Amino acid sequence: xxVSLIFKIAAVGILVTILNxxxxxxxxxxxxxxxxxxxxxxxxxxxxxxxxxxxxxxxALFSL
Numbered sequence: 392x393x394v395s396l397i398f399k400i401a402a403v404g405i406l407v408t409i410l411n412x413x414x415x416x417x418x419x420x421x422x423x424x425x426x427x428x429x430x431x432x433x434x435x436x437x438x439x440x441x442x443x444x445x446x447x448x449x450x451a452l453f454s455l
Contacts, residue, residue: 399437400438
């Protein structure tokens with residue numbers, strides 16, 4: 392796993408948190424929820440290949 396991926400995830404988390412608070416204070420809870428959901432989906436699309444690689448490595452390890 393690359394360090395830049397961790398920084399990207401942290402940046403998305405900080406950005407989503409700030410925008411979420413701004414939207415909630417302006418009374419737009421629905422948009423805040425959709426923003427949080429979009430941030431989660433974005434981060435999951437970055438992480439899924441690494442999870443797949445982990446499972447294939449574990450499967451290869453135990454299929455000896």
